[in-house]
Each structure stands twice: as structure tokens, then as C-alpha cells.
Amino acid sequence: MRVVIAEDLFLLRDGLVRLLSAHGFEITGAVGTGPELLQALLEHRPDVSVVDVRLPPTFTDEGLQAALEARRQVPGLPVLVLSQYVEQLYARELLADQAGGVGYLLKDRVFDDDSFVDAIRAVATGGTVMDPEVISKLLVRHSRNEPVARLSVRERDVLALMAEGRSNSAIAERLFVSEKAVGKHSTSIFAKLDLPPCGDDNRRVLAVLAYLNS
């Protein structure tokens, strides 16, 4: 799987290159600035890219802007954005095109390399991966509103993991329940939120996020 990495701090860039190489990714580019990133994305059209939000020369959200611009030119180009902080505003902007193939994670998620690599692969196959912090903020925002308030604690856990882009089997493993139970929770959640039932994992995440972001 071909991947472009954009990170301005040498230590972190080097670490990401080593981590992803070790997991069998082919690094087609490792860049350190916004303009370089845009060029690399449009030129290499990688299967997935891992992008730091903050990049030179402006040291603002240059990485995010480059990723959004690349996705405007190449719809659905898979991008996983990493950041020291998560901002719902940015999550919204990434999700706005409803094309899938986006991820937005805190940088510390890199510590858990297995689930980090899973997230990259999910994004590469058109999935949507949002950081648990984004999800918990979204749930807090809706906590006073019907019908989110009607969800049971367990259903919320499932919803949060769903929005992180995990499959039913991964959710089951995480919550120590059977895959069938997760399926039942998922049906119940969709019914309570009045969303049409959805079998496809990727579409399911988008539906949930679109609901929570409304």
C-alpha cells in the first residue's frame, strides 16, 4: 500500500516512516510543508496519506488545507489527518464532502500501532475514522437532546466505536460481547436515531456522523 507522510518535525516523520515501513507500507513520499504535500498528493495519488494538521510555512492548519484541496481536485483521495488537538470544526470540514476515505486522529493514537495501522487501512479502503474525542464531544453536545438521550450506556459505547470506524467484530472484541450482540445494538441505535438501517460499515459511520453533526 503506497502512502505519503506529511510531518514537519523530523523525529516524528522519521518515526512514522519506520512504523509504517515495519507494517509493510510503501512510503512514496515524506514531506515537511503544505505546498510539498499538495504536490505529492496530486502527483503520486497515494492509496492513503498521513498528514499533520500544522505544517510550515505558516504553521497554521496548512496540512488540513492541503488535504482538503487535494480532495477537492481528487474526490475521495484517502487522507488521515493527525493533530495534537482535535477540533470539531476541522472534523466537520473533512466530513463535509461525504466521500469517505477520511480520518482525523489525535497524534497520541500513534502509540497504539496496531489500531493506528488498522485506522490507516480503514481510511485507505474508503472508511471514515474519527478520534474518540470527536465522538465524545459530539455525544456531549447531543446529550440533552432527544433521541440521543434515549440511548443506553452500552448503545453509546457501540455508537462511539462505530463512529471511530470500527467493524462489528472489532467492536465486539473491544466490548467483550458477541458480534451478534453488537449487531443488535447497532440495529437498535439506528432505530432510535431514526436512520435507515445500513449494512455497509463505511456508509454506517458516515450516517452516524452526519446525524451527530447536524
Next chain:
Amino acid sequence: MNLILIVFVVACVVVAWRRSGARAGHPEAWPRRIRAMGWGIVPLPIAIVAFGLFGANFWTISALLFSGIAVVLAPALAADAVSAGLVLIGMLGLLLATVAFSQGGLRGPRTVYARPLSALRTSDAPVARYAVIRPGNTSPWRNALILAEVAGFLGFGLWLVPRTFGANSWTLRELTGRVQRLAETRTAAVDGAAAELRRVERDLHDGAQARLVAVGMNLRAAERLIPASPQAALALVAEARETSSRALADLRDLVRGIHPPVLADRGLGDAVRALALDAPVKTSLDIDLPGRPDGPVESAAYFAIAEILANAVKHAGAHAVEIRIRHSEGMLRITVTDDGTGGADPAMGSGLRGIERRLDAFDGILAVSSPAGGPTIVVVEVPCALS
């Protein structure tokens, strides 16, 4: 000649006007303009009338010149001693205009009346062909009038001097108040910054720093355990990883409290949009900002809105909040309205007091209308330019 002088005087007024407008945008700009021009402008119309009536002569030109100087300099130099001097110059212009009137007399321009003296002819030869009479200098009532006028103006000038120089003059009073206010807000700003630094130091010390120490100790212990008990070492390393994650979370919270990254990235508008997205209540926004204020103003405005929004949720139990941000005539105006229970008092809450202190440093103001039962309307105004 007349035309040149009139152009000069008009130019004086225009220059004076523009220079006094240097503070345009300041809420006090108009009163300042008017006060600054006041004494310069009084003698000017009189001087112009004198000039028009009697034409260019020493007196009228001097009157125009002094009035012009007073008009040009008064607004440009608003310091107290100088404005006192300008009042004197203006009075001098007035005096000269009066003299110009008196020289011309009330009947018209100064002229020489002559009449043939044939009636006085003697037997031999005429003593003189003409007798020259200069009216205006001879009439006793007119002389008395001039003297009274001169005395009146001089007296008025002398009456003005102590009032202009003295502690009661408006500029001095205003400046004294301003200096006092600046001293207060500067102290508050410095204290605030120092307290903020102490908070950052404490948070770092108790949070991230302590956690990093724990990480280091865990790793060291794991190092020792690896040969004997790799399983136990593994558990320690996992704990170290967990702790470093929490250290990062601490740092993130700290950074958000100092200067939220989205504010640095996108400016006030998007930072407030991000705030609204994180808020647990329905928050509608009406933001129209054509540019970005200076960093410190932007930051103060952001934290003001964050605090007001938090109050609305926490204390007023609001369900809907409306935030409106506008910039016009050099003033940033923020209005936050909520449908909560009201009863907010800036004197009571440390939060609102904190906002006020922060805004003080920029001559900003905070106004709260919060009757019991609501709604609460908080208005923040900060003078600033957008870039």
C-alpha cells in the same frame, strides 16, 4: 491678494480639521475636534469680516494670520500649556480684528475726506489747498468704544489663562484621569499575565512534568526487570505509554487555555464557530468580520466569549445562545444573548470580573443586562483595527 489670503485661511481650517481627526474612530473624536478647534476658530470669522470690509492692510492681515495659526495649531497640539498659548494667539487675532474695525470706522473703509478750502482763502495766497480730516480717530465715543473692547478682550484673555493652565482645565483633567486609568489597567494587565504564568507553571509542574517523571521511572524499572521478568517489564512499559498519553492530554488542555490552536490557525470567527460546536447548547452565530484584529485583542475577545458562553450553560441553564460579532468604525462589537434564567452580576462572578480586567487593557468594555428570569445580554466592545 485677497483671494490668496482666503485660500490660506480655508487651507488652515482643512489642515486643522484633518489633524484633529487623527483620532478618528475613537468615541471621543467629535468632542475632541470641537474642543480643540474652539478657541482657534472664534477670531477667524471676525478677522474674515474685517478683511472683507477694509481690504488688505496691516491690521486685517495680522488678524487673519494669527487666527489662522491658532486654528492650525490648536487641534494638532492639544497639550495643556500649548493650548493656553494658542488661546492667547487667538485672542491676539481677535484684538487685531477689532483694531481693524476701529481703524476703518463704522461708516466704511478708511478714506481721506477732502474739501476745497476756497472759503478760507486770504487776500494773498491760499494757506492750504485742502484740509485733511481723518474720521475715526477723532470721535471721542468711538475711542471709548475701542478702549472698552480692548479692555474687555484682554480681561477675558487674562480670565482664561489660569483656567487653561490650571488644574480645572478639561484637557488636564482628562489627561490626569487617563493616566490614572492607564496605570490601573497596566497594573492589572501585568498582574494578570504574571498570574497566568504562575498557573501555567503550576499546571506543568503538577501535570505533564510529573507524568514524564513517572514515565522515566517506569522505563528505568522495566529496563531492570527485562532480564528477570519480561512479563512484569511489559506491564510497566504499557503503563509508561499510558502515562505519556495522559501527559499529552494535560499539555493539550494547557495549550487550549493559553492560546487555542484554532484561534491561531483561523482567527476569531472560526475559533468561535469551534466553540459553538463544542458547546452543549444550541448556539447560533452571526459573525461578520472582514479581517483579523491584533493577536492580543483577538485572544481577549475569544476568552471573553468562551467565558460568557460557559456562564450561560453553567449558571443560567440556557438552552439557546446567540453570538453576534461585528466590526465597524474601529470598534469590535460582540453580543451574546441567552435564554437562561438571568441574574448575572459582573460584580459577583469572578469570571466576568476576569473578562473585564482583560478587556481593560485594550480600553474594551463589558456591559451586562441580566434581569432575574432572563434573558441575559452581554455586550463586549473593544476598539481595534482589523488587518
